[in-house]
Structure formats: C-alpha cells, structure tokens
C-alpha cells in the first residue's frame with residue numbers, strides 16, 4: 001500500500017493503556033480507521049472481537065495506518081522499533097506512550113525524518129479522565145501535535161510541554177493517581193479507627209475526593225481559597241490541618257514527588 005493509501009491509527013501493543021485508548025476512541029468515533037497490532041494472537045483476537053477492529057502484524061499495520069501509536073512497555077520498545085523500522089517512513093506519525101523513552105531514542109531507531117510525539121498518559125484514561133502530556137520530537141510539527149492531541153483527547157485532558165519537562169510530568173500526573181489512592185486509603189483507615197464500617201468510610205471518602213476534584217477543576221478557584229472556605233475559626237478542619245502540618249505532610253508530598261522525578265531521570269538514562 002502507498003503512503004497516500006494509509007489512513008487512521010494502529011495501536012501497537014494492546015495492553016492496559018493500549019486498550020484504554022482503543023476503547024475511548026471506539027466509544028467516541030466507532031471502530032472505523034482503527035486497527036490493533038498485538039504480540040499475543042489470543043489478545044489480538046480478544047481486542048478485535050471486543051471493539052470490532054481488525055488486527056494485523058507490524059508490517060500490515062504500518063502499511064495501512066498513518067499514525068502508529070506505540071503502547072508497549074519501555075523495556076520492549078527497542079525490540080519493537082528494531083522490527084518496525086523497515087515498515088516506517090516520514091509519511092507516518094509515530095506516537096509513543098512508553099514512559100521515560102526520549103523521542104531522540106525512537107528517532108534514532110527509525111528512518112530519518114519520521115515525526116515522533118511522546119506522550120505521558122495516566123491510568124484514569126481507563127475511565128476517560130486521563131491526563132496526557134505531549135512533547136514533540138525533532139521532526140514533529142504543530143500539525144503532528146494537533147493530530148496526537150485529537151487522539152488522546154478521547155480519554156481525557158491533554159497538555160503540551162517541552163520534552164525537558166517530561167520527567168517532572170511523570171512525577172506529577174503519571175504517578176499522581178497512586179498518591180491520591182494512597183491518601184484515600186489512609187483516610188478510610190481513619191474512618192475505621194473512628195468506628196465506621198469500611199464500605200461506608202470508602203464511599204464517603206471517594207465521593208469527597210471526586211467532589212473536591214470537580215470543585216477545583218470547575219470553580220477555577222485556588223485550592224487555598226477552597227480550603228479556607230471550609231476552615232472556620234475554632235472548628236474541626238483547622239484542628240485537622242494543624243496535625244497535617246505538624247506531621248510534615250506537605251513536605252512529605254514534595255519530597256515524594258521529588259523522588260519520583262529523580263527515579264524518572266534515572267530510568268530515562270537507562271539505569272534499572
């Protein structure tokens with residue numbers, strides 16, 4: 001098939017993130033123009049059946065699709081690129097969600113001039129509330145970023161940053177869901193300490209987390225203003241805030257995110 005005959009998107013690697021993107025795209029626009037490429041034939045058949053999209057091998061996928069979305073683990077990307085190189089040209093757009101893998105490494109493994117966009121997604125993409133952050137490689141222009149953004153918008157919000165900020169993004173929004181899960185877990189434990197049934201405590205806290213998140217997103221107010229609005233003089237909230245400060249929770253969060261950033265830099269440099 002010629003470059004002009006290519007259309008649509010191939011998802012290469014149909015694991016958790018690949019399937020989240022596939023399901024979001026099918027929900028938004030139907031299966032037309034989508035295809036998958038999966039190492040495991042059983043998994044390929046499962047995705048084909050579940051979403052009504054065809055499955056191809058790498059050569060077949062690259063011959064048909066203009067956009068190739070690489071959703072394999074970082075440790076599998078070099079082998080994948082080695083196999084993909086012979087099927088790719090500068091008429092493709094390669095979008096990679098592999099955490100910590102620089103665009104320069106992808107470009108170096110592919111023929112010269114292939115546009116590459118790197119994305120840091122996160123797992124709330126599974127429920128269409130993802131935060132995806134894009135960076136252009138050396139050969140990707142605004143139109144390529146627009147195209148990648150339109151894809152990722154199927155599963156949540158999208159922002160663009162220079163690639164030099166991707167390690168910080170990984171530490172904030174990439175790993176971020178885990179910090180919120182950890183906080184919720186601790187707050188549910190507190191409910192149990194106070195004698196509430198676990199299921200009730202979880203219900204209260206999860207809905208409170210959701211409500212607080214929607215308020216932050218939709219009111220446009222600063223978190224400090226929103227917190228002050230529920231912190232009345234001599235009240236319950238200020239008693240809790242004093243304990244959070246006394247136990248250094250703010251400093252702990254800053255140190256934790258700094259550690260995640262350092263680890264992302266290490267992984268990007270190829271240290272295991």
Ligand SMILES: NC(=O)c1ccc[n+]([C@@H]2O[C@H](COP(=O)([O-])OP(=O)(O)OC[C@H]3O[C@@H](n4cnc5c(N)ncnc54)[C@H](OP(=O)(O)O)[C@@H]3O)[C@@H](O)[C@H]2O)c1
Pocket residue numbers: 012013014015016017018037038039040043071072073074076079080097098099100120121122123174
């Ligand atoms: N999950 C997250 O929270 C998250 C967040 C941000 C970024 N990411 C990034 O997203 C990428 C995918 O993560 P994931 O959690 O979705 O991983 P995953 O569930 O392991 O999915 C990867 C899939 O790709 C398949 N695969 C590997 N090599 C292949 C090849 N050469 N051709 C076709 N398929 C191939 C794997 O098959 P096998 O099962 O046979 O290995 C697997 O089904 C990673 O690079 C990760 O850094 C993930």
